[in-house]
Amino acid sequence: xxxxxxxxxxxxxxxxxxxxxxxxxxxxxxxxxxxxxxxxxxxxxxxxxxxxxxxxxxxxxxxxxxxxxxxxxxxxxxxxxxxxxxxxxxxxxxxxxxxxxxxxxxxxxxxxxxxxxxxxxxxxxxxxxxxxxxxxxxxxxxxxxxxxxxxxxxxxxxxxxxxxxxxxxxxxxxxxxxxxxxxxxxxxxxxxxxxxxxxxxxxxxxxxxxxxxxxxxxxxxxxxxxxxxxxxxxxxxxxxxxxxxxxxxxxxxxxxxxxxxxxxxxxxxxxxxxxxxxxxxxxxxxxxxxxxxxxxxxxxxxxxxxxxxxxxxxxxxxxxxxxxxxxxxxxxxxxxxxxxxxxxxxxxxxxxxxxxxxxxxxxxxxxxxxxxxxxxxxxxxxxxxxxxxxxxxxxxxxxxxxxxxxxxxxxxxxxxxxxxxxxxxxxxxxxxxxxxxxxxxxxxxxxxxxxxxxxxxxxxxxxxxxxxxxxxxxxxx
Numbered sequence: 419x420x421x422x423x424x425x426x427x428x429x430x431x432x433x434x435x436x437x438x439x440x441x442x443x444x445x446x447x448x449x450x451x452x453x454x455x456x457x458x459x460x461x462x463x464x465x466x467x468x469x470x471x472x473x474x475x476x477x478x479x480x481x482x483x484x485x486x487x488x489x490x491x492x493x494x495x496x497x498x499x500x501x502x503x504x505x506x507x508x509x510x511x512x513x514x515x516x517x518x519x520x521x522x523x524x525x526x527x528x529x530x531x532x533x534x535x536x537x538x539x540x541x542x543x544x545x546x547x548x549x550x551x552x553x554x555x556x557x558x559x560x561x562x563x564x565x566x567x568x569x570x571x572x573x574x575x576x577x578x579x580x581x582x583x584x585x586x587x588x589x590x591x592x593x594x595x596x597x598x599x600x601x602x603x604x605x606x607x608x609x610x611x612x613x614x615x616x617x618x619x620x621x622x623x624x625x626x627x628x629x630x631x632x633x634x635x636x637x638x639x640x641x642x643x644x645x646x647x648x649x650x651x652x653x654x655x656x657x658x659x660x661x662x663x664x665x666x667x668x669x670x671x672x673x674x675x676x677x678x679x680x681x682x683x684x685x686x687x688x689x690x691x692x693x694x695x696x697x698x699x700x701x702x703x704x705x706x707x708x709x710x711x712x713x714x715x716x717x718x719x720x721x722x723x724x725x726x727x728x729x730x731x732x733x734x735x736x737x738x739x740x741x742x743x744x745x746x747x748x749x750x751x752x753x754x755x756x757x758x759x760x761x762x763x764x765x766x767x768x769x770x771x772x773x774x775x776x777x778x779x780x781x782x783x784x785x786x787x788x789x790x791x792x793x794x795x796x797x798x799x800x801x802x803x804x805x806x807x808x809x810x811x812x813x814x815x816x817x818x819x820x821x822x823x824x825x826x827x828x829x830x831x832x833x834x835x836x837x838x839x840x841x842x843x844x845x846x847x848x849x850x851x852x853x854x855x856x857x858x859x860x861x862x863x864x865x866x867x868x869x870x871x872x873x874x875x876x877x878x879x880x881x882x883x884x885x886x887x888x889x890x891x892x893x894x895x
Contacts, residue, residue: 427455427666427667427668428455428456428457428637428665428666428667428668429450429454429455429456429667429668429669430446430454430455430456430457430667430668430669430670430671431456431457431458431459431657431665431667431669431670431671432456432457432458432459432671432673433458433459433644433657433670433671433672433673433674433678433682434458434459434460434461434502434672434673434674434675434861435458435460435462435500435501435502435623435631435638436497436501436502436503436504436623436673436675436862437502437503437504437623437862437875437878437879437882438673438861438862438863438878438879438881438882439458439502439671439673439861439882440501440504440623440627440630441545441548441878441879441882441883441886442671442673442861442882442883442885442886443456443458443630443631443636443886444548444627444630444883444886445882445883445886445887445890446886446890447630447633447635447636448892449886449887449890449891449892449893450635450890450893451893452635453635454635455635455637456635456636456637457636457637457638457639457665457667458631458636458637458638458639459639459642459643459644459657459659459663459665460499460500460638460639460640460641460642461484461498461641461642461643461644461674462479462497462498462499462500462502462640462641463499463500463640463641464499464500464501464624464640465499465500465505466624467618467622467624467625470505470614471614471616474614475614479498481494481495481496481497481498482494484498484677484678484784484785485677485777485784485785485786485787486784486785486786486787487786487787487788487789488778488786488787488788489788489789489790490788490789490790490791491789492787492789492826492827493826493827494677494699494787494827494831495827495829495831496675496677496829496831500623500624500640501622501623501624502623502675503829503875504621504622504623504624505614505622505623505624506613506614506829507612507613507620507829507875508612508613508620508720508721509593509594509595509612509620509621510591510592510593510594510721510743510873510875511546511549511551511553511592511593511594511873511875511876512560512591512592512724512741512872512873512876513535513542513560513592513872513876513877514535514870514872514877515535515559515560515726515729515730515870515872516534516535516536516561517730517734518531518535518868518870518872519531519533519534519535519538520534521734521868524734525734525735526735527734527735527868528770528771528867528868529838529843529867529868530867531837531848531867531868532837532838532839532844532847532848532867533848533884535561536561537884538877538880538881538884539561539562539563540563541880541881541883541884541887542876542877542880543562543563543564544880544883545876545879545880545883546566546567546592546876547567548626548879549594549621549626549876549879550567550568550594550596550600550603550621551566551567551568551592551593551594551876552566552568552569552570552571552590552592552593552594552595552596552597552598552719553566553568553570553590553591553592553593554566554570554589554590554592556589557586557589558586559586559587559726559730566592568596568597568598569597569598570589570590570592570597571590571591571593571595571597571606571717571718571719571722572716572717572718572722573590573716573717573722573723574714574715574716574717574722574723574744574746575712575713575714575716576709576712576714576723576744576761576814577590577717577722577723577744579712579813579814580723580725580744580811580813580814581723582813583812583813584725584726584727584813587725587726587727587730588723588724588725588726588727588742589723589724589726590722590723590724591719591721591722591723591724591743591744592724592876593606593719593721594620594621595612595615595619595620595621595719595720596619596620596621597718597719602625602626603618603619603620603621603625603626604617604618604619605619605718606619606620606718606719606720607619608717608718608719608720608746609720610720610746610747610748611720612720612721639659639663641661642659642660642661642663643659643660644657644658644659644672644674644678644682645657645658645659645660645682645685645782646658646682646685646686646781647670647682647683647686647858648664648686649686649687653855653857654670654686654855654857654858657670668857669857669858669859670857670858670859671859671861672858672859672860672861673860673861673862673882674862675831675862675863675864676697676831676832676833676834676835676862676863676864677777677785677787677831677834678785679834679835679860679861679862679864680693680694680777680779680785680834680835680864681694681777681779681785683835683845683852683858683860684778684779684780685779685780685781685782688852688854688855690841690845690854692835692836692843692844692845693834693835693845694776694777694778694779694834695773695775695776695833695834695836696771696772696773696775696776696833696834696836697771697775697776697777697787697788697789697831697832697833697834698769698770698771698772698775698832698833698869699769699827699828699829699830699831699832699869700766700767700768700769700828700830700869700870700871701766701767701769701792701796701800701824701825701828702764702765702766702767702824702825702828703764703765703767703800703803703822703823703824703825704762704763704764704765704821704822704823704825705762705763705764705765705807705819705821705822706749706760706761706762706819706820706821707760707761707762707763707811707814707816707817707818707819707820708751708756708759708760708816708817708818708820709759709760709761709814709815709816709817710759710815710816710817711759711815712759712814712815713758713759714746714758714759714760714761715746715748715758716746717746719746720745720746720747721743721744721745721746721747722744722745722746723742723743723744724741724742724743724744725741725742725743725744725810726741726742727742727810728740728742728765728799728803728806728810729741729871736795736798737795737798737799737802738767738768738769738770738793738795738796738798738799738800738871739767739768739799739870739871740765740766740767740768740799740803740871741765741766741871741872742763742764742765742766742810743763743764743765743766744761744762744763745761745762745763745764747762749762759817761814763811764825765800765803765807766828766871766872766873767796767799767800767803767871768796768868768869768870768871769792769793769795769796769869770793770795770796770868770869771832771833771836771867771868771869772790772793774788774790775788775789775790776788776834777834800824804822830863830873830874831863831864832863832864832866832869832874833863833864833866833867833869834864835860835864835865836865836866836867837850837865837866837867838867840853841853841854844867845860846859846860846865849884849885849888849889850865850881850885851889859885859889861878861881861882861885862878862881862882863878865881
């Protein structure tokens with residue numbers, strides 16, 4: 419369907435079909451009446467799972483083709499297609515720790531979030547239910563009001579050894595790869611190719627949220643890029659898109675990502691000293707060890723364990739926390755009788771957001787990303803991990819370290835529309851509303867005031883549910 423200037427007005431225009439937009443839309447549809455008119459604009463195309471399998475990819479355009487880099491070239495990975503990152507993610511869904519939301523209060527570090535873990539917790543539960551998350555509900559680090567909907571995946575022998583050595587600090591990794599068959603997904607096959615799940619076992623927008631976009635209140639525009647907002651009397655009134663589409667609406671919801679949310683706002687003339695600034699993502703460092711007499715690869719999914727031994731610590735003001743992630747993806751040894759005696763782990767470090775990492779975007783141009791480098795806060799923690807790791811893994815019979823590799827990207831772009839309590843220190847409020855344009859809401863990781871070692875997807879989904887519930891509360895008769 420095409421939308422032109424002569425078409426009727428919509429109530430709400432939503433940009434993007436990834437996690438942030440789709441979870442917001444899910445809650446919005448439950449709360450709005452039957453005659454609401456909602457349009458969703460998606461830059462990519464809709465590729466079903468069979469097309470993805472046949473072509474062994476999810477999209478027709480690479481994310482790297484949609485922006486340019488200035489100084490400090492770095493890989494920034496995202497998926498411009500229907501369903502966004504849900505097509506290619508690895509479905510790791512830990513919650514943030516309570517302290518992640520209170521970095522200033524607890525550690526004197528940077529800033530606090532405008533809401534607490536306790537305020538987000540009910541929406542964490544709802545997101546976990548919607549994705550059928552498999553996890554261990556006994557973790558003392560994450561206070562819960564109800565259990566995970568599915569039991570945890572089976573851990574490996576190295577995982578169990580670490581869990582015994584670190585009670586409460588090493589647990590089964592929460593996962594949106596199905597532990598047991600659901601109505602729409604089979605149980606995980608544990609083949610370790612989760613970027614394109616061969617049996618469609620991991621949660622995606624395509625396999626679980628299709629009915630959201632089939633709702634008669636929703637008009638979906640594919641292969642259409644949102645460019646900028648037009649204002650009337652100081653208030654956004656229309657969204658200008660590619661394909662000569664100009665969409666009028668009362669409310670605008672930006673759920674693109676941390677590159678294109680700020681790009682749309684910059685092109686629209688919004689000015690704020692933090693807009694487009696504090697671009698960041700986590701840093702992944704992968705280690706491969708040979709084991710002496712201990713077999714690996716008995717787990718029921720690709721990534722099986724999470725270690726918080728270097729995450730929940732009191733020195734976080736001066737050095738980054740790290741989440742330790744264990745892999746069940748076979749990387750076999752060649753020595754006879756030792757084929758499975760190998761362990762790969764990844765240590766994921768938060769980075770400190772910096773004003774010197776940013777994007778620029780003028781009218782109709784591609785965003786230009788500038789990256790001055792990772793912070794000393796993170797790099798010092800990485801150096802410390804190199805010396806600490808053998809001690810942390812002393813419960814395992816380590817024979818030797820084979821390699822250490824800093825990953826090019828974690829695929830989690832964050833920080834460019836920082837949220838807070840006032841326009842003086844943030845672009846948007848705690849529900850994503852632009853302070854100076856309250857009919858514009860921004861969703862997703864671009865709003866994060868600080869980073870975290872934990873994967874951000876579950877937090878993004880919970881934030882979207884919370885925002886939709888607050889901004890569009892259920893109508894009562």
